[in-house]
Amino acid sequence: MRTSRIRLFAATGAALAALALTACEDGTGTEDEGAGTGTSQPSASATTDTPSDSAKDPSKEDTTSNAPAQAGGGKNGGNKGAGGSGTSTGTGTGDKDDNAPENRVSCNGSNTTVDARPVPRPVNHMLITVKNSGSKTCDLTYYPVLRFDEMQWVPQPIEASKPQAVVTLAPGETAYAGVLLSAADGSGDGGDTAHKLTVAFQGRTPNSDGGPSAVPGLPADGVYYDSSMAVTYWQQSMADALTY
Numbered sequence: 001m002r003t004s005r006i007r008l009f010a011a012t013g014a015a016l017a018a019l020a021l022t023a024c025e026d027g028t029g030t031e032d033e034g035a036g037t038g039t040s041q042p043s044a045s046a047t048t049d050t051p052s053d054s055a056k057d058p059s060k061e062d063t064t065s066n067a068p069a070q071a072g073g074g075k076n077g078g079n080k081g082a083g084g085s086g087t088s089t090g091t092g093t094g095d096k097d098d099n100a101p102e103n104r105v106s107c108n109g110s111n112t113t114v115d116a117r118p119v120p121r122p123v124n125h126m127l128i129t130v131k132n133s134g135s136k137t138c139d140l141t142y143y144p145v146l147r148f149d150e151m152q153w154v155p156q157p158i159e160a161s162k163p164q165a166v167v168t169l170a171p172g173e174t175a176y177a178g179v180l181l182s183a184a185d186g187s188g189d190g191g192d193t194a195h196k197l198t199v200a201f202q203g204r205t206p207n208s209d210g211g212p213s214a215v216p217g218l219p220a221d222g223v224y225y226d227s228s229m230a231v232t233y234w235q236q237s238m239a240d241a242l243t244y
Contacts, residue, residue, distance in 0.1 A: 108211030188226030
């Protein structure tokens with residue numbers, strides 16, 4: 001019996017020595033069976049989690065995607081209109097040219113103030129002054145159609161006074177017409193003294209209706225006229241209106 005125990009002990013000691021030798025060759029102090037040893041190494045197929053360039057350097061962030069568009073510029077070179085260009089054509093309603101012929105209106109009693117008064121020189125003459133009191137540029141076409149009181153005839157225009165272009169008035173500007181009231185030598189007939197004057201305006205075509213008339217005041221003692229009465233075309237200057 002004692003001999004068997006000694007052999008069993010010897011066999012057990014040999015087995016333990018073999019295990020110890022194996023452990024020393026592995027370098028871990030224990031047998032490596034594939035279990036974790038406190039520090040895991042990433043496999044070849046693992047994805048490396050590295051910060052992006054923008055996270056490492058804030059100055060490299062793309063700030064254009066969320067930046068507000070600048071007036072006349074920005075990321076895409078400005079806001080383009082329907083035509084695809086980044087510039088304005090100047091043809092919108094906000095850019096309408098009020099001085100263009102198609103956009104002007106006729107001057108008449110609704111958008112002007114009218115004054116009529118006799119002048120000392122030349123003798124027997126009266127000056128009619130029209131001022132654009134409206135907000136739009138207006139045209140004074142041809143000549144004023146005058147009517148004293150209830151007269152049944154229309155004074156004829158002085159053709160020599162016809163201007164080369166239509167007289168145009170911007171808001172606040174004035175124009176003139178001269179009236180020969182009577183012949184200086186007394187050769188006219190049918191003389192009378194008027195206390196009321198109606199000034200009618202012509203439209204785009206001769207003798208057409210240009211809109212409301214004006215009724216400027218006359219001197220208290222009235223204005224004398226006869227059959228030689230004549231009127232100039234509308235003039236841009238007072239001097240031209242009183243030349244004839």
